Amino acid sequence: MAIATWLACAFFAAVIAKMRNVDEGGFVYFVLGVLFGPFALIAACVAPGYPRPFPKAIKTRLCPFCLSEIKAAATVCRHCQREVLFAQ
Numbered sequence: 001m002a003i004a005t006w007l008a009c010a011f012f013a014a015v016i017a018k019m020r021n022v023d024e025g026g027f028v029y030f031v032l033g034v035l036f037g038p039f040a041l042i043a044a045c046v047a048p049g050y051p052r053p054f055p056k057a058i059k060t061r062l063c064p065f066c067l068s069e070i071k072a073a074a075t076v077c078r079h080c081q082r083e084v085l086f087a088q
């Protein structure tokens, strides 16, 4: 039971880290979670560098049809598959 809880912490730490685009990446937090359990889960929640509207150096813009975030150079929206004009 305790081990299952521990592994669940590791798993969720990884998921949260990945969802939040934490700099170290999800896998690192999974390892940390295995080592530190709930503490890694907390760390994944409070790790710096997020939330960032524009992660890393990738420039993004909004699809005019579904208003999802897509890459600035995209010609087809990856969310709604519609053709979007390359314009800035």
Ligand SMILES: [Zn+2]
Pocket: 063, 064, 065, 066, 067, 068, 077, 078, 079, 080, 081, 082
């Ligand atoms: Zn779209």
